[in-house]
Amino acid sequence: MKWLLQWSVLPWSVLLISGLIYQSHANADSNSSDKDVAAGARLYIQCTGCHSPSYHRTGPKHCGLMGRQIGSVSGFEFTQAMQGAQFIWDKDTLDKFLRSPLTAVPGTSMGYKGIASPSERKQLIRFLSTLNANNPLCKR
């Protein structure tokens, strides 16, 4: 339960997370398990230096990410590299990007080495896939 303590000091949007897990599962793909989404939510803490689900920070918001054209969300100033990349965010493109952002899109400002573990990437992607319009985190 140590992670519960860590969650208690996340940015506001993520503070709703305990309720979110329940809600997220309801919104998740049928293949998603509670465990994966919960693990992905814990991994998402690592993203909160720059990202929030519902509003742009140093990085763009993540609500509505799945199915979106890369570098396209309004209100955020993307690098030319991200604007020039031609793909849609889905589980495969996210997996490639999260493994090594700078390899996937050279020139991105996402200065993050990446997530080496395939299972952790899968869990994080499961969580990101729950950030849709029905998710309380995206209603702000």
Added chain:
Amino acid sequence: MDKKNLLSDQLDRRGLLKSTGKLVLSGATIGLMAGVSSARAGSASSSKQLEQDIRILNTAIAAEHEAVAAYQVGAESGLLSSGVLKVAVTFQGHHKEHIDALASTVKKLGGEAVDAKPQYNFPVETLKKESDVLTFAAGLERGAVSAYAGAIPLFDNSDLAKAAASILADEAMHWAVLRQALGLDPVPGAFFS
């Protein structure tokens, strides 16, 4: 000793260390600059790597600007007691020092440091009491630890990595102090990424 007094006490102890802390930061900054010089001199190694280092540093600067703005929101919220306000302003000052060091480095590398945004989209409507502000700040600091931890392995120049690690350590101390003030275990684990 109650939470606030404990926090003030911690601040006082930090104050005792203030001059030493400044020396340490200056040392790190000097090391950073020295590393930059050697990196530029020795480095046809790759202009692409240099560009990447500048981009990473600028991302860090952008996040530091956000932290300064967030602490400003907290300081002006009217929700902080005097002891906590003093700590918040001190931490904000650290973030400003990080910006100065990082921006100088970007300049030395031949780049241009990013400026603060004209405005930040903080969900201020959720700030109702002091603990909300502390929780918000703690979340930002925790996130910053992860951001630096994820960026450090990308630096080609070990002096840049060293300086970023110095900043990471400062963010982690902020996080611990804020957690303590919230009545939480200040160091809830042995490893963080």
